[in-house]
Structures are given as structure tokens and as C-alpha cells.
Amino acid sequence: MKFLIFSDSEDSAKQVMTFLRGKGDFVLSSTERNESISKYGAQKVLLLEGKPDPKGIASILSDEFSNGGYDYILIASTVLGRDIASLFSGQKSLEVTPEIFDLKFNETTVITKRYGLGGKAVLEEESKSKVFTFLTGISEDVPGDGVSPKETRSIPEGAVKILEIEMKKEKEVNLEKANIIVAVGRGLGKKEGIQQIDPFVKAVKGEFAGSRPVCLDYHWLSEDRQVGYSGRTVKPKVYVALGISGQIQHIAGMRGSKVVVAVNKDKNAPIFQEADYGIVGDLYQVVPKIMSHL
Amino acid sequence: MPYDIIVLIKQIPDLELVKVDQTTGEPITEGVPFKLENLSKNSVEAAVRIKEKNGGKVSAILFGNERGTQVMKEAYAMGVDDGYLITGYTGNNPTLTAKVLAQKIKQLHYDLVVLGNQSADSMSGLLPGLVATELNVPLLPNVISIDTAEKIVKASTATEKEVIKLETSMPVVISVTQETNEPRFPPVLQIIKAGKKAINTEQSSIKLDSTFRTISRKAPKSDRKRLTFEDVDKGAQEVAKVLKEAM
Numbered sequence A: 001m002k003f004l005i006f007s008d009s010e011d012s013a014k015q016v017m018t019f020l021r022g023k024g025d026f027v028l029s030s031t032e033r034n035e036s037i038s039k040y041g042a043q044k045v046l047l048l049e050g051k052p053d054p055k056g057i058a059s060i061l062s063d064e065f066s067n068g069g070y071d072y073i074l075i076a077s078t079v080l081g082r083d084i085a086s087l088f089s090g091q092k093s094l095e096v097t098p099e100i101f102d103l104k105f106n107e108t109t110v111i112t113k114r115y116g117l118g119g120k121a122v123l124e125e126e127s128k129s130k131v132f133t134f135l136t137g138i139s140e141d142v143p144g145d146g147v148s149p150k151e152t153r154s155i156p157e158g159a160v161k162i163l164e165i166e167m168k169k170e171k172e173v174n175l176e177k178a179n180i181i182v183a184v185g186r187g188l189g190k191k192e193g194i195q196q197i198d199p200f201v202k203a204v205k206g207e208f209a210g211s212r213p214v215c216l217d218y219h220w221l222s223e224d225r226q227v228g229y230s231g232r233t234v235k236p237k238v239y240v241a242l243g244i245s246g247q248i249q250h251i252a253g254m255r256g257s258k259v260v261v262a263v264n265k266d267k268n269a270p271i272f273q274e275a276d277y278g279i280v281g282d283l284y285q286v287v288p289k290i291m292s293h294l
Numbered sequence B: 001m002p003y004d005i006i007v008l009i010k011q012i013p014d015l016e017l018v019k020v021d022q023t024t025g026e027p028i029t030e031g032v033p034f035k036l037e038n039l040s041k042n043s044v045e046a047a048v049r050i051k052e053k054n055g056g057k058v059s060a061i062l063f064g065n066e067r068g069t070q071v072m073k074e075a076y077a078m079g080v081d082d083g084y085l086i087t088g089y090t091g092n093n094p095t096l097t098a099k100v101l102a103q104k105i106k107q108l109h110y111d112l113v114v115l116g117n118q119s120a121d122s123m124s125g126l127l128p129g130l131v132a133t134e135l136n137v138p139l140l141p142n143v144i145s146i147d148t149a150e151k152i153v154k155a156s157t158a159t160e161k162e163v164i165k166l167e168t169s170m171p172v173v174i175s176v177t178q179e180t181n182e183p184r185f186p187p188v189l190q191i192i193k194a195g196k197k198a199i200n201t202e203q204s205s206i207k208l209d210s211t212f213r214t215i216s217r218k219a220p221k222s223d224r225k226r227l228t229f230e231d232v233d234k235g236a237q238e239v240a241k242v243l244k245e246a247m
């Protein structure tokens, strides 16, 4: 079997190459420049140069897929990846299985797993799909042997003009390594709430995380601290959710936590169904109480 | 200048009301009321704001089933002018949905087609590219802001690492993110008016074979203790104990 991969995320690229190793040959295409991606056993690495236009990238992948004798294409489920996957499958009239977190091969079919109902269901399906988008966390990340040869391709420009690209600032946060994560939600109410909760986070030697509105909408925390379906997947020893309602898309990112603590002033908040210890109350009153018992 | 705007909206079961059948482990959706899908709401809001600023008309298309009229009325109350309900939806099949929606869109005049970048239930994120391909018009994906000037659209799009400024000319397909706007809660009067407004309904004629077969559909396991304290002092004590062990 032969696989074509696209990933603009270094982590996802490494995970999927680890996942595919031993199942067949694979070629990675990426806009990511980091040298380390060439140490995962890809037959070759196609470095895509130019502006990240999804349509342009889809057309490169389309040519490569037709001419390179591939059986399957796996595309990382990132913002750019999902657009590329849909443009690619539209162009080639190929069915896609989106957002998979597991994949097995039968004679002529594949068996995939993905979430349905916003994460309330796990769908196990059989199909003849050739195109997949995959979630981060599909596998561990283990480097392979040797160094893959590189080729470059330039991304053609299309009808959409890219006027300006501004990098968001990237700070290293390592939520994956934290023993205790204190996650705050919209219930925090104000940006200054972060400073008020900070002594608690320090006292338990934890890391701050947040729900999507807190990170993406209000920018009370940086985006790389967002936990959930479209953010990070974390598995700390204790996950403390403060003022988070517990929408299914948030739960999807913290379900693996060993112990879950929730503080919410609404006793019917769904987060209490996903918690081991729940306290009904105002987080600004509950947090100092917890601290006084530490 | 006034624009003809089409917004694509989806009906989904109210996910908060979906319970799990304890014997089969499967989520139960029968009897759960439908609502306007989250990102479809952001799309309606975006479309209505463009209309309010520039004039024009907003038409909504929903590929769903008979129960979708409720959802269309939600969209009317938010400011949609015309609604097309296409029945015959039998489940998530993005390729089919894109073909059905594109067929209807082509019958209408449009400058902008607005839809969500990733829906809250199936989360496939495939419709934007598929619809743009079917229509053969450019896609402005994952936008966080939209600006129009005559036949030109400028938008900012956000990926994990960067904010990108884009420009293209109409007609165009725009997919919006949750962060684009805060959807409005329509006033009661609007809701009453919306309830009386007619909906154009037709049956979908497109058939498409799919190779998909569902093997199982189970709720993910959750075996939390669910100890909920209304006595804050007692709860705080328990939680402090747990934290001290993990530190």
C-alpha cells in the first residue's frame, strides 16, 4: 500500500508517519520547514513553497495522487487541512471520511472511528474511502530510521489573493506534561480573573488552560491553552474546570484526565456529569476555600 | 451596494438533550427537538449583518427533513428573508449534501454564499470546499472578519499559527468561524412574525451511492464518580485532598 500525507502541523505529521510505519510506503507533503519531519521514514518529503492557498495545495496533491500510484491520502485535520481535503475530494469526486482517530485496513475496505453528535457518539464505520482527515493524537510520535530525501513544489496562486500573513506569537506551553491543569471558562467573567486565579494555579504547581471562548474569543489566555475538540487533548492527574459549562466539544479534549474537578454556580451544568468532584458555587468564593485547605 | 446573500443552515438535535441508553450504550436522538446548528447561527448572523450594512436580501437553504421548518423559523427571526427547505436528508453525507445545496444555489442569484467552517454535530468541515467546487467559485475559508466594497470581498482568516488577509471578487463562498460574531437573540415580535412566514419546501431529487456502513454507534465511556457538593466547605476540603495527592 502507498499513502500520501499532507500536514501543516509538525506534531500531526510525526504522529501519522509513526502510525503508517509498517503498513506501507508513505510520502509526506508539508508547508512545515522543520528538519525533524524528515526522520520518520517517509519515502520522500515534498516541501510546499509559497503562500498557503488551500486550492493551490489541493491541486498539487491531486497531481501527485494521480501520478504517484497512491492508494490512500491522509490529511491532518487542521484549519488548512480540512479545506484542502474538501477541495481535493471535490476535484476528484472521491468520498472522504473526516476527522478519524483510528483506521484499519481490510481487503477492499477500511474500518474507521470518528466522533458523531458533536462527540456524544463514537462511530465505527466500514467504507471504501480513499481520503481521510485525521485528528491529532492518532498515534504516539516515534522517529524512524534514516533521512527522507526532499523535493520542493511551488504552490500555484489562484483566484483568492493572499495579501498578508501575520504570525501569531508562539509561546511554549506544555499542557501535555502538567500533573494538574486548572481550566477556566466563560464563567471567569473578566480578564482580571486570570490574576485572581493565578495564586491557586501556582499553589498546586499547575498550568492554566481554557475553554474555546476564553482563548479564541476573549484572548484571556493564549490559543495554545485551549482544550477541546478543536484545541488540545490533555490527560493530567487532576483537571480542575472553573466556570466551564461542559459542552461536549470541550469534554472531548479532557476526557482522558484521571480525576476531574468542576466548580460551577449552576448545579445543572453538564460538567458535573463528567466530573468526579463537583462543587456548586461561585468560583471566586470556592477557589479561596480550596486554597485554605491545601 | 446591495447584495444577494445565501446562507446555508443545518438542523441538528439539541445535543444537550441527547441521553445514553444504559442497556445498549447508544445515544438516543429519537424525540430530541431540532435546533439551528451553532455555526449555522454564526453564518446567519454574518449574512444578516452584511445585509444591514449594505442592503440586499438573505436567503437560507436547509437540506433536512420536514421537522426543519422550526429551524428555518429561527433563521427568519434572526433576519433571513426567504427560506428554502429541501427534504430528503437521511444522514451525514457531505458529498451528497454539497450537490443538493449547489443545485438549489445555482437556481438563485447570489453574490455571497455563507456557511459554517465546521458544524457542531458531524464536525466534518467539508461542506465549504465541496460547495465551492460544485459552484466553481473561490472559497474564503475560516474567516474571522469580512469586509465588502462593491464586488470585492476582503476577509481575515485564522489558522492555528497565523492570521491571513485575503481578497477576492464575487461571487464567493465564505466559511465563518465561531469567533466571527455573537449571534443575536431575536426579539419576541420577530419570533412571532417569523412563525407566520411561508417556507418554500421541495423534495431533493439527487441520489448518490455511498460505500458507508455503520458498524457501531456508542457513547464514549464515562465512569466518573459524580460526587457533587452543594456544601462548599465540605467540597473544598475533598478537592484539596485530591490536589495535594497529585501535586
Ligand SMILES: Cc1cc2nc3c(=O)[nH]c(=O)nc-3n(C[C@H](O)[C@H](O)[C@H](O)COP(=O)(O)OP(=O)(O)OC[C@H]3O[C@@H](n4cnc5c(N)ncnc54)[C@H](O)[C@@H]3O)c2cc1C
Residues within 6 Å of the ligand: A184, A185, A186, A187, A188, A189, A210, A211, A212, A213, A214, A226, A227, A228, A229, A230, A231, A232, A242, A243, A244, A245, A246, A247, A248, A249, A250, A253, A263, A264, A265, A266, A269, A281, A282, A283, A284, B038, B039, B118, B119, B120, B123
Ligand atoms: C466544531 C466545534 C468545535 C469546538 N471546539 C471547542 C474546543 O476545542 N474547546 C472548547 O472549550 N469549546 C469548543 N467548542 C465550543 C463549545 O461548544 C462551547 O461553546 C464552549 O466550550 C463553551 O465554553 P464555556 O464553558 O467557557 O462557556 P459557557 O458555556 O458560557 O459556560 C460558562 C459556565 O460558567 C458558569 N459560571 C458563570 N459564572 C460563574 C461563576 N462566577 N462561578 C462559577 N461558575 C460560573 C455558568 O453556569 C456556565 O455553566 C467548539 C464548538 C464547535 C461547534
Ligand SMILES: Nc1ncnc2c1ncn2[C@@H]1O[C@H](COP(=O)(O)O)[C@@H](O)[C@H]1O
Residues within 6 Å of the ligand: B008, B009, B010, B011, B037, B039, B040, B043, B061, B062, B063, B064, B089, B094, B097, B101, B114, B115, B116, B117, B118, B119, B120, B122, B123, B124, B125, B126, B127, B128
Ligand atoms: N444539511 C445541510 N443543509 C444546509 N447547510 C448545511 C448542511 N450541512 C452543513 N451545512 C452548512 O455547512 C457548515 C459546515 O458543515 P460540515 O461541513 O458538515 O461540518 C454548517 O455550519 C452549515 O452552515
